[in-house]
Amino acid sequence: MSEIGGGSDPPSPPLSVTSSEASKSSGTGFDANRIAEVKAWLVSQFDAAGKDIPDFEYTPRSIAHLHNIATLSQAKTQAATIVANDFRQKAAEYRSQAARIREILEHVGLVQESLPSNVVSSSQVLASVANLLNIRDTELSRTLAQLEDDILPCEAQMEHWKTNLAIMESKERQYLQQYSNYKAMLNRVGYSPEISHGVLVEMAEHRKDLEKKTKPILDTLRSYQDLPPDKALAALAIEDKKRQYAAAEKYLEDVLQSALATSE
Structure with missing residues:
Protein backbone atom coordinates (compact mmCIF):
# COMPACT_ATOMS: atom_id res chain seq x y z
CA MET A 1 0.00 0.00 0.00
CA SER A 2 2.48 2.56 -1.26
CA GLU A 3 -0.15 5.31 -1.24
CA ILE A 4 -0.10 5.23 2.59
CA GLY A 5 3.56 4.62 3.33
CA GLY A 6 4.99 6.68 0.47
CA GLY A 7 7.34 3.86 -0.63
CA SER A 8 7.42 0.23 -1.66
CA ASP A 9 5.24 -2.14 0.32
CA PRO A 10 7.04 -4.17 2.98
CA PRO A 11 6.24 -7.83 3.30
CA SER A 12 3.00 -8.35 5.18
CA PRO A 13 1.31 -11.40 6.63
CA PRO A 14 -0.26 -13.49 3.88
CA LEU A 15 -4.02 -13.28 3.62
CA SER A 16 -6.13 -16.40 3.84
CA VAL A 17 -7.14 -17.81 0.46
CA THR A 18 -9.65 -20.30 1.91
CA SER A 19 -11.83 -17.72 3.61
CA SER A 20 -14.68 -18.37 1.16
CA GLU A 21 -14.83 -21.98 2.33
CA ALA A 22 -14.80 -20.88 5.95
CA SER A 23 -17.65 -18.46 5.28
CA LYS A 24 -19.83 -21.29 4.14
CA SER A 25 -19.49 -22.97 7.54
CA SER A 26 -19.43 -19.91 9.81
CA GLY A 27 -20.10 -16.31 8.71
CA THR A 28 -18.94 -14.90 12.05
CA GLY A 29 -15.63 -16.76 11.91
CA PHE A 30 -15.09 -15.58 8.33
CA ASP A 31 -15.60 -11.93 9.27
CA ALA A 32 -13.27 -12.32 12.24
CA ASN A 33 -10.57 -13.85 10.05
CA ARG A 34 -10.86 -11.06 7.51
CA ILE A 35 -10.73 -8.40 10.20
CA ALA A 36 -7.63 -10.02 11.70
CA GLU A 37 -5.92 -10.22 8.30
CA VAL A 38 -6.78 -6.60 7.46
CA LYS A 39 -5.56 -5.37 10.88
CA ALA A 40 -2.28 -7.28 10.52
CA TRP A 41 -1.76 -5.82 7.06
CA LEU A 42 -2.52 -2.28 8.23
CA VAL A 43 -0.09 -2.65 11.15
CA SER A 44 2.70 -3.80 8.81
CA GLN A 45 2.11 -0.93 6.38
CA PHE A 46 1.81 1.91 8.90
CA ASP A 47 4.71 0.59 11.00
CA ALA A 48 6.89 0.58 7.89
CA ALA A 49 5.87 4.21 7.25
CA GLY A 50 6.43 5.18 10.91
CA LYS A 51 2.86 6.33 11.40
CA ASP A 52 0.03 5.40 13.71
CA ILE A 53 -2.93 3.48 12.44
CA PRO A 54 -5.97 5.77 12.16
CA ASP A 55 -9.28 4.73 13.61
CA PHE A 56 -11.36 2.66 11.21
CA GLU A 57 -14.96 1.66 11.46
CA TYR A 58 -14.84 -2.05 10.73
CA THR A 59 -18.06 -2.54 8.81
CA PRO A 60 -18.56 -5.42 6.38
CA ARG A 61 -18.20 -3.01 3.46
CA SER A 62 -15.00 -1.37 4.72
CA ILE A 63 -13.52 -4.78 5.61
CA ALA A 64 -14.29 -6.03 2.07
CA HIS A 65 -12.65 -2.97 0.45
CA LEU A 66 -9.60 -3.12 2.72
CA HIS A 67 -9.25 -6.86 2.15
CA ASN A 68 -9.29 -6.33 -1.66
CA ILE A 69 -6.70 -3.55 -1.35
CA ALA A 70 -4.53 -5.72 0.87
CA THR A 71 -4.74 -8.65 -1.57
CA LEU A 72 -3.81 -6.42 -4.53
CA SER A 73 -0.98 -4.80 -2.55
CA GLN A 74 0.49 -8.15 -1.59
CA ALA A 75 0.33 -9.35 -5.21
CA LYS A 76 2.13 -6.22 -6.43
CA THR A 77 4.68 -6.49 -3.61
CA GLN A 78 5.39 -10.09 -4.55
CA ALA A 79 5.80 -9.17 -8.24
CA ALA A 80 8.07 -6.24 -7.36
CA THR A 81 10.15 -8.51 -5.12
CA ILE A 82 10.63 -10.98 -7.97
CA VAL A 83 11.67 -8.20 -10.37
CA ALA A 84 14.01 -6.68 -7.80
CA ASN A 85 15.66 -10.04 -7.14
CA ASP A 86 16.10 -10.52 -10.89
CA PHE A 87 17.69 -7.07 -11.20
CA ARG A 88 20.01 -7.82 -8.29
CA GLN A 89 21.07 -11.08 -9.91
CA LYS A 90 21.71 -9.36 -13.25
CA ALA A 91 23.64 -6.58 -11.52
CA ALA A 92 25.84 -9.17 -9.81
CA GLU A 93 26.46 -10.87 -13.16
CA TYR A 94 27.33 -7.55 -14.79
CA ARG A 95 29.71 -6.67 -11.94
CA SER A 96 31.39 -10.06 -12.28
CA GLN A 97 31.70 -9.66 -16.03
CA ALA A 98 33.02 -6.11 -15.63
CA ALA A 99 35.64 -7.37 -13.18
CA ARG A 100 36.80 -10.03 -15.66
CA ILE A 101 36.95 -7.51 -18.50
CA ARG A 102 38.84 -5.04 -16.31
CA GLU A 103 41.33 -7.74 -15.38
CA ILE A 104 41.86 -8.57 -19.06
CA LEU A 105 42.33 -4.90 -19.93
CA GLU A 106 44.85 -4.50 -17.12
CA HIS A 107 46.86 -7.41 -18.50
CA VAL A 108 47.03 -5.83 -21.97
CA GLY A 109 47.64 -2.33 -20.62
CA LEU A 110 44.28 -0.81 -21.57
CA VAL A 111 43.15 0.42 -18.17
CA GLN A 112 40.71 3.33 -18.41
CA GLU A 113 42.92 5.55 -16.26
CA SER A 114 45.84 5.11 -18.68
CA LEU A 115 43.83 5.90 -21.83
CA PRO A 116 43.60 9.41 -23.34
CA SER A 117 40.46 11.38 -22.60
CA ASN A 118 39.37 11.39 -26.25
CA VAL A 119 39.54 7.58 -26.39
CA VAL A 120 37.47 7.31 -23.22
CA SER A 121 34.85 9.75 -24.53
CA SER A 122 34.73 7.95 -27.90
CA SER A 123 34.21 4.59 -26.21
CA GLN A 124 31.45 6.07 -24.08
CA VAL A 125 29.74 7.49 -27.17
CA LEU A 126 30.08 4.12 -28.92
CA ALA A 127 28.56 2.35 -25.92
CA SER A 128 25.68 4.85 -25.84
CA VAL A 129 25.00 4.36 -29.55
CA ALA A 130 25.13 0.58 -29.12
CA ASN A 131 22.61 0.76 -26.29
CA LEU A 132 20.40 3.10 -28.33
CA LEU A 133 20.45 0.72 -31.31
CA ASN A 134 20.00 -2.30 -29.04
CA ILE A 135 23.25 -3.84 -30.29
CA ARG A 136 24.43 -6.20 -27.59
CA ASP A 137 27.55 -7.18 -29.56
CA THR A 138 29.47 -3.96 -30.15
CA GLU A 139 31.92 -5.47 -32.61
CA LEU A 140 31.54 -3.47 -35.80
CA SER A 141 32.48 -6.37 -38.08
CA ARG A 142 29.69 -8.59 -36.80
CA THR A 143 27.22 -5.75 -37.03
CA LEU A 144 28.21 -5.09 -40.63
CA ALA A 145 27.97 -8.80 -41.42
CA GLN A 146 24.45 -8.83 -40.02
CA LEU A 147 23.58 -5.80 -42.10
CA GLU A 148 24.97 -7.50 -45.22
CA ASP A 149 22.80 -10.54 -44.51
CA ASP A 150 19.80 -8.26 -44.22
CA ILE A 151 20.69 -6.50 -47.47
CA LEU A 152 20.63 -9.69 -49.59
CA PRO A 153 16.85 -10.21 -49.57
CA CYS A 154 16.35 -6.47 -50.08
CA GLU A 155 18.59 -6.54 -53.15
CA ALA A 156 16.67 -9.52 -54.55
CA GLN A 157 13.43 -7.61 -54.07
CA MET A 158 14.93 -4.55 -55.74
CA GLU A 159 16.00 -6.64 -58.76
CA HIS A 160 12.48 -8.02 -59.02
CA TRP A 161 11.06 -4.50 -58.95
CA LYS A 162 13.56 -3.35 -61.59
CA THR A 163 12.51 -6.20 -63.89
CA ASN A 164 8.85 -5.34 -63.45
CA LEU A 165 9.61 -1.66 -64.05
CA ALA A 166 11.42 -2.46 -67.30
CA ILE A 167 8.45 -4.56 -68.48
CA MET A 168 6.04 -1.77 -67.61
CA GLU A 169 8.14 0.80 -69.47
CA SER A 170 8.21 -1.46 -72.55
CA LYS A 171 4.43 -1.87 -72.39
CA GLU A 172 4.03 1.88 -72.01
CA ARG A 173 6.09 2.53 -75.16
CA GLN A 174 4.08 -0.13 -77.02
CA TYR A 175 0.75 1.38 -76.00
CA LEU A 176 1.89 4.89 -76.91
CA GLN A 177 2.94 3.67 -80.37
CA GLN A 178 -0.41 1.91 -80.87
CA TYR A 179 -2.21 5.07 -79.78
CA SER A 180 -0.26 7.12 -82.34
CA ASN A 181 -1.02 4.59 -85.09
CA TYR A 182 -4.75 4.54 -84.34
CA LYS A 183 -4.85 8.32 -84.18
CA ALA A 184 -3.16 8.62 -87.58
CA MET A 185 -5.59 6.05 -89.02
CA LEU A 186 -8.59 8.01 -87.77
CA ASN A 187 -7.18 11.20 -89.23
CA ARG A 188 -6.78 9.50 -92.62
CA VAL A 189 -10.42 8.37 -92.71
CA GLY A 190 -11.61 11.84 -91.70
CA TYR A 191 -12.66 11.05 -88.19
CA SER A 192 -13.61 13.96 -86.01
CA PRO A 193 -14.68 14.07 -82.36
CA GLU A 194 -18.21 14.94 -83.51
CA ILE A 195 -18.57 11.43 -85.00
CA SER A 196 -19.58 9.27 -82.10
CA HIS A 197 -21.47 6.03 -81.66
Missing part, protein backbone atom coordinates in the same frame (compact mmCIF):
# COMPACT_ATOMS: atom_id res chain seq x y z
CA GLY A 198 -24.72 7.85 -81.03
CA VAL A 199 -24.35 9.88 -84.23
CA LEU A 200 -23.63 6.73 -86.26
CA VAL A 201 -26.73 5.03 -84.84
CA GLU A 202 -28.89 8.02 -85.79
CA MET A 203 -27.44 8.01 -89.31
CA ALA A 204 -28.17 4.27 -89.67
CA GLU A 205 -31.80 4.80 -88.61
CA HIS A 206 -32.15 7.70 -91.05
CA ARG A 207 -30.75 5.47 -93.84
CA LYS A 208 -33.35 2.78 -93.06
CA ASP A 209 -36.14 5.38 -93.27
CA LEU A 210 -34.86 6.59 -96.65
CA GLU A 211 -34.67 3.01 -97.97
CA LYS A 212 -38.24 2.37 -96.84
CA LYS A 213 -39.49 5.54 -98.56
CA THR A 214 -37.60 4.96 -101.84
CA LYS A 215 -38.45 1.23 -102.18
CA PRO A 216 -41.83 1.78 -104.00
CA ILE A 217 -40.22 4.26 -106.38
CA LEU A 218 -37.37 1.86 -107.14
CA ASP A 219 -39.84 -0.98 -107.79
CA THR A 220 -41.77 1.20 -110.25
CA LEU A 221 -38.59 2.20 -112.03
CA ARG A 222 -37.49 -1.43 -112.31
CA SER A 223 -40.80 -2.28 -114.09
CA TYR A 224 -39.87 0.21 -116.82
CA GLN A 225 -36.40 -1.19 -117.35
CA ASP A 226 -37.70 -3.75 -119.91
CA LEU A 227 -39.19 -0.99 -122.13
CA PRO A 228 -37.04 0.24 -125.02
CA PRO A 229 -36.06 3.87 -124.89
CA ASP A 230 -37.69 4.69 -128.32
CA LYS A 231 -41.41 5.60 -128.34
CA ALA A 232 -42.17 3.64 -131.51
CA LEU A 233 -40.35 0.61 -130.20
CA ALA A 234 -42.22 1.01 -126.95
CA ALA A 235 -45.53 0.99 -128.82
CA LEU A 236 -44.50 -2.15 -130.68
CA ALA A 237 -43.48 -3.79 -127.44
CA ILE A 238 -46.85 -2.92 -125.96
CA GLU A 239 -48.68 -4.38 -128.95
CA ASP A 240 -46.57 -7.51 -128.67
CA LYS A 241 -47.49 -7.85 -125.02
CA LYS A 242 -51.17 -7.41 -125.92
CA ARG A 243 -50.94 -10.18 -128.52
CA GLN A 244 -49.26 -12.45 -126.02
CA TYR A 245 -52.01 -11.67 -123.55
CA ALA A 246 -54.75 -12.41 -126.13
CA ALA A 247 -53.06 -15.68 -127.11
CA ALA A 248 -52.87 -16.68 -123.48
CA GLU A 249 -56.59 -15.92 -123.00
CA LYS A 250 -57.51 -17.96 -126.09
CA TYR A 251 -55.37 -20.86 -124.91
CA LEU A 252 -57.08 -20.77 -121.54
CA GLU A 253 -60.55 -20.78 -123.15
CA ASP A 254 -59.61 -23.74 -125.34
CA VAL A 255 -58.36 -25.67 -122.35
CA LEU A 256 -61.55 -24.97 -120.41
CA GLN A 257 -63.83 -25.97 -123.32
CA SER A 258 -61.86 -29.16 -123.86
CA ALA A 259 -62.18 -29.99 -120.19
CA LEU A 260 -65.95 -29.38 -120.25
CA ALA A 261 -66.39 -31.50 -123.35
CA THR A 262 -64.47 -34.35 -121.82
CA SER A 263 -66.58 -34.25 -118.65
CA GLU A 264 -69.89 -34.45 -120.65
Whole structure:
Protein backbone atom coordinates (compact mmCIF):
# COMPACT_ATOMS: atom_id res chain seq x y z
CA MET A 1 0.00 0.00 0.00
CA SER A 2 2.48 2.56 -1.26
CA GLU A 3 -0.15 5.31 -1.24
CA ILE A 4 -0.10 5.23 2.59
CA GLY A 5 3.56 4.62 3.33
CA GLY A 6 4.99 6.68 0.47
CA GLY A 7 7.34 3.86 -0.63
CA SER A 8 7.42 0.23 -1.66
CA ASP A 9 5.24 -2.14 0.32
CA PRO A 10 7.04 -4.17 2.98
CA PRO A 11 6.24 -7.83 3.30
CA SER A 12 3.00 -8.35 5.18
CA PRO A 13 1.31 -11.40 6.63
CA PRO A 14 -0.26 -13.49 3.88
CA LEU A 15 -4.02 -13.28 3.62
CA SER A 16 -6.13 -16.40 3.84
CA VAL A 17 -7.14 -17.81 0.46
CA THR A 18 -9.65 -20.30 1.91
CA SER A 19 -11.83 -17.72 3.61
CA SER A 20 -14.68 -18.37 1.16
CA GLU A 21 -14.83 -21.98 2.33
CA ALA A 22 -14.80 -20.88 5.95
CA SER A 23 -17.65 -18.46 5.28
CA LYS A 24 -19.83 -21.29 4.14
CA SER A 25 -19.49 -22.97 7.54
CA SER A 26 -19.43 -19.91 9.81
CA GLY A 27 -20.10 -16.31 8.71
CA THR A 28 -18.94 -14.90 12.05
CA GLY A 29 -15.63 -16.76 11.91
CA PHE A 30 -15.09 -15.58 8.33
CA ASP A 31 -15.60 -11.93 9.27
CA ALA A 32 -13.27 -12.32 12.24
CA ASN A 33 -10.57 -13.85 10.05
CA ARG A 34 -10.86 -11.06 7.51
CA ILE A 35 -10.73 -8.40 10.20
CA ALA A 36 -7.63 -10.02 11.70
CA GLU A 37 -5.92 -10.22 8.30
CA VAL A 38 -6.78 -6.60 7.46
CA LYS A 39 -5.56 -5.37 10.88
CA ALA A 40 -2.28 -7.28 10.52
CA TRP A 41 -1.76 -5.82 7.06
CA LEU A 42 -2.52 -2.28 8.23
CA VAL A 43 -0.09 -2.65 11.15
CA SER A 44 2.70 -3.80 8.81
CA GLN A 45 2.11 -0.93 6.38
CA PHE A 46 1.81 1.91 8.90
CA ASP A 47 4.71 0.59 11.00
CA ALA A 48 6.89 0.58 7.89
CA ALA A 49 5.87 4.21 7.25
CA GLY A 50 6.43 5.18 10.91
CA LYS A 51 2.86 6.33 11.40
CA ASP A 52 0.03 5.40 13.71
CA ILE A 53 -2.93 3.48 12.44
CA PRO A 54 -5.97 5.77 12.16
CA ASP A 55 -9.28 4.73 13.61
CA PHE A 56 -11.36 2.66 11.21
CA GLU A 57 -14.96 1.66 11.46
CA TYR A 58 -14.84 -2.05 10.73
CA THR A 59 -18.06 -2.54 8.81
CA PRO A 60 -18.56 -5.42 6.38
CA ARG A 61 -18.20 -3.01 3.46
CA SER A 62 -15.00 -1.37 4.72
CA ILE A 63 -13.52 -4.78 5.61
CA ALA A 64 -14.29 -6.03 2.07
CA HIS A 65 -12.65 -2.97 0.45
CA LEU A 66 -9.60 -3.12 2.72
CA HIS A 67 -9.25 -6.86 2.15
CA ASN A 68 -9.29 -6.33 -1.66
CA ILE A 69 -6.70 -3.55 -1.35
CA ALA A 70 -4.53 -5.72 0.87
CA THR A 71 -4.74 -8.65 -1.57
CA LEU A 72 -3.81 -6.42 -4.53
CA SER A 73 -0.98 -4.80 -2.55
CA GLN A 74 0.49 -8.15 -1.59
CA ALA A 75 0.33 -9.35 -5.21
CA LYS A 76 2.13 -6.22 -6.43
CA THR A 77 4.68 -6.49 -3.61
CA GLN A 78 5.39 -10.09 -4.55
CA ALA A 79 5.80 -9.17 -8.24
CA ALA A 80 8.07 -6.24 -7.36
CA THR A 81 10.15 -8.51 -5.12
CA ILE A 82 10.63 -10.98 -7.97
CA VAL A 83 11.67 -8.20 -10.37
CA ALA A 84 14.01 -6.68 -7.80
CA ASN A 85 15.66 -10.04 -7.14
CA ASP A 86 16.10 -10.52 -10.89
CA PHE A 87 17.69 -7.07 -11.20
CA ARG A 88 20.01 -7.82 -8.29
CA GLN A 89 21.07 -11.08 -9.91
CA LYS A 90 21.71 -9.36 -13.25
CA ALA A 91 23.64 -6.58 -11.52
CA ALA A 92 25.84 -9.17 -9.81
CA GLU A 93 26.46 -10.87 -13.16
CA TYR A 94 27.33 -7.55 -14.79
CA ARG A 95 29.71 -6.67 -11.94
CA SER A 96 31.39 -10.06 -12.28
CA GLN A 97 31.70 -9.66 -16.03
CA ALA A 98 33.02 -6.11 -15.63
CA ALA A 99 35.64 -7.37 -13.18
CA ARG A 100 36.80 -10.03 -15.66
CA ILE A 101 36.95 -7.51 -18.50
CA ARG A 102 38.84 -5.04 -16.31
CA GLU A 103 41.33 -7.74 -15.38
CA ILE A 104 41.86 -8.57 -19.06
CA LEU A 105 42.33 -4.90 -19.93
CA GLU A 106 44.85 -4.50 -17.12
CA HIS A 107 46.86 -7.41 -18.50
CA VAL A 108 47.03 -5.83 -21.97
CA GLY A 109 47.64 -2.33 -20.62
CA LEU A 110 44.28 -0.81 -21.57
CA VAL A 111 43.15 0.42 -18.17
CA GLN A 112 40.71 3.33 -18.41
CA GLU A 113 42.92 5.55 -16.26
CA SER A 114 45.84 5.11 -18.68
CA LEU A 115 43.83 5.90 -21.83
CA PRO A 116 43.60 9.41 -23.34
CA SER A 117 40.46 11.38 -22.60
CA ASN A 118 39.37 11.39 -26.25
CA VAL A 119 39.54 7.58 -26.39
CA VAL A 120 37.47 7.31 -23.22
CA SER A 121 34.85 9.75 -24.53
CA SER A 122 34.73 7.95 -27.90
CA SER A 123 34.21 4.59 -26.21
CA GLN A 124 31.45 6.07 -24.08
CA VAL A 125 29.74 7.49 -27.17
CA LEU A 126 30.08 4.12 -28.92
CA ALA A 127 28.56 2.35 -25.92
CA SER A 128 25.68 4.85 -25.84
CA VAL A 129 25.00 4.36 -29.55
CA ALA A 130 25.13 0.58 -29.12
CA ASN A 131 22.61 0.76 -26.29
CA LEU A 132 20.40 3.10 -28.33
CA LEU A 133 20.45 0.72 -31.31
CA ASN A 134 20.00 -2.30 -29.04
CA ILE A 135 23.25 -3.84 -30.29
CA ARG A 136 24.43 -6.20 -27.59
CA ASP A 137 27.55 -7.18 -29.56
CA THR A 138 29.47 -3.96 -30.15
CA GLU A 139 31.92 -5.47 -32.61
CA LEU A 140 31.54 -3.47 -35.80
CA SER A 141 32.48 -6.37 -38.08
CA ARG A 142 29.69 -8.59 -36.80
CA THR A 143 27.22 -5.75 -37.03
CA LEU A 144 28.21 -5.09 -40.63
CA ALA A 145 27.97 -8.80 -41.42
CA GLN A 146 24.45 -8.83 -40.02
CA LEU A 147 23.58 -5.80 -42.10
CA GLU A 148 24.97 -7.50 -45.22
CA ASP A 149 22.80 -10.54 -44.51
CA ASP A 150 19.80 -8.26 -44.22
CA ILE A 151 20.69 -6.50 -47.47
CA LEU A 152 20.63 -9.69 -49.59
CA PRO A 153 16.85 -10.21 -49.57
CA CYS A 154 16.35 -6.47 -50.08
CA GLU A 155 18.59 -6.54 -53.15
CA ALA A 156 16.67 -9.52 -54.55
CA GLN A 157 13.43 -7.61 -54.07
CA MET A 158 14.93 -4.55 -55.74
CA GLU A 159 16.00 -6.64 -58.76
CA HIS A 160 12.48 -8.02 -59.02
CA TRP A 161 11.06 -4.50 -58.95
CA LYS A 162 13.56 -3.35 -61.59
CA THR A 163 12.51 -6.20 -63.89
CA ASN A 164 8.85 -5.34 -63.45
CA LEU A 165 9.61 -1.66 -64.05
CA ALA A 166 11.42 -2.46 -67.30
CA ILE A 167 8.45 -4.56 -68.48
CA MET A 168 6.04 -1.77 -67.61
CA GLU A 169 8.14 0.80 -69.47
CA SER A 170 8.21 -1.46 -72.55
CA LYS A 171 4.43 -1.87 -72.39
CA GLU A 172 4.03 1.88 -72.01
CA ARG A 173 6.09 2.53 -75.16
CA GLN A 174 4.08 -0.13 -77.02
CA TYR A 175 0.75 1.38 -76.00
CA LEU A 176 1.89 4.89 -76.91
CA GLN A 177 2.94 3.67 -80.37
CA GLN A 178 -0.41 1.91 -80.87
CA TYR A 179 -2.21 5.07 -79.78
CA SER A 180 -0.26 7.12 -82.34
CA ASN A 181 -1.02 4.59 -85.09
CA TYR A 182 -4.75 4.54 -84.34
CA LYS A 183 -4.85 8.32 -84.18
CA ALA A 184 -3.16 8.62 -87.58
CA MET A 185 -5.59 6.05 -89.02
CA LEU A 186 -8.59 8.01 -87.77
CA ASN A 187 -7.18 11.20 -89.23
CA ARG A 188 -6.78 9.50 -92.62
CA VAL A 189 -10.42 8.37 -92.71
CA GLY A 190 -11.61 11.84 -91.70
CA TYR A 191 -12.66 11.05 -88.19
CA SER A 192 -13.61 13.96 -86.01
CA PRO A 193 -14.68 14.07 -82.36
CA GLU A 194 -18.21 14.94 -83.51
CA ILE A 195 -18.57 11.43 -85.00
CA SER A 196 -19.58 9.27 -82.10
CA HIS A 197 -21.47 6.03 -81.66
CA GLY A 198 -24.72 7.85 -81.03
CA VAL A 199 -24.35 9.88 -84.23
CA LEU A 200 -23.63 6.73 -86.26
CA VAL A 201 -26.73 5.03 -84.84
CA GLU A 202 -28.89 8.02 -85.79
CA MET A 203 -27.44 8.01 -89.31
CA ALA A 204 -28.17 4.27 -89.67
CA GLU A 205 -31.80 4.80 -88.61
CA HIS A 206 -32.15 7.70 -91.05
CA ARG A 207 -30.75 5.47 -93.84
CA LYS A 208 -33.35 2.78 -93.06
CA ASP A 209 -36.14 5.38 -93.27
CA LEU A 210 -34.86 6.59 -96.65
CA GLU A 211 -34.67 3.01 -97.97
CA LYS A 212 -38.24 2.37 -96.84
CA LYS A 213 -39.49 5.54 -98.56
CA THR A 214 -37.60 4.96 -101.84
CA LYS A 215 -38.45 1.23 -102.18
CA PRO A 216 -41.83 1.78 -104.00
CA ILE A 217 -40.22 4.26 -106.38
CA LEU A 218 -37.37 1.86 -107.14
CA ASP A 219 -39.84 -0.98 -107.79
CA THR A 220 -41.77 1.20 -110.25
CA LEU A 221 -38.59 2.20 -112.03
CA ARG A 222 -37.49 -1.43 -112.31
CA SER A 223 -40.80 -2.28 -114.09
CA TYR A 224 -39.87 0.21 -116.82
CA GLN A 225 -36.40 -1.19 -117.35
CA ASP A 226 -37.70 -3.75 -119.91
CA LEU A 227 -39.19 -0.99 -122.13
CA PRO A 228 -37.04 0.24 -125.02
CA PRO A 229 -36.06 3.87 -124.89
CA ASP A 230 -37.69 4.69 -128.32
CA LYS A 231 -41.41 5.60 -128.34
CA ALA A 232 -42.17 3.64 -131.51
CA LEU A 233 -40.35 0.61 -130.20
CA ALA A 234 -42.22 1.01 -126.95
CA ALA A 235 -45.53 0.99 -128.82
CA LEU A 236 -44.50 -2.15 -130.68
CA ALA A 237 -43.48 -3.79 -127.44
CA ILE A 238 -46.85 -2.92 -125.96
CA GLU A 239 -48.68 -4.38 -128.95
CA ASP A 240 -46.57 -7.51 -128.67
CA LYS A 241 -47.49 -7.85 -125.02
CA LYS A 242 -51.17 -7.41 -125.92
CA ARG A 243 -50.94 -10.18 -128.52
CA GLN A 244 -49.26 -12.45 -126.02
CA TYR A 245 -52.01 -11.67 -123.55
CA ALA A 246 -54.75 -12.41 -126.13
CA ALA A 247 -53.06 -15.68 -127.11
CA ALA A 248 -52.87 -16.68 -123.48
CA GLU A 249 -56.59 -15.92 -123.00
CA LYS A 250 -57.51 -17.96 -126.09
CA TYR A 251 -55.37 -20.86 -124.91
CA LEU A 252 -57.08 -20.77 -121.54
CA GLU A 253 -60.55 -20.78 -123.15
CA ASP A 254 -59.61 -23.74 -125.34
CA VAL A 255 -58.36 -25.67 -122.35
CA LEU A 256 -61.55 -24.97 -120.41
CA GLN A 257 -63.83 -25.97 -123.32
CA SER A 258 -61.86 -29.16 -123.86
CA ALA A 259 -62.18 -29.99 -120.19
CA LEU A 260 -65.95 -29.38 -120.25
CA ALA A 261 -66.39 -31.50 -123.35
CA THR A 262 -64.47 -34.35 -121.82
CA SER A 263 -66.58 -34.25 -118.65
CA GLU A 264 -69.89 -34.45 -120.65
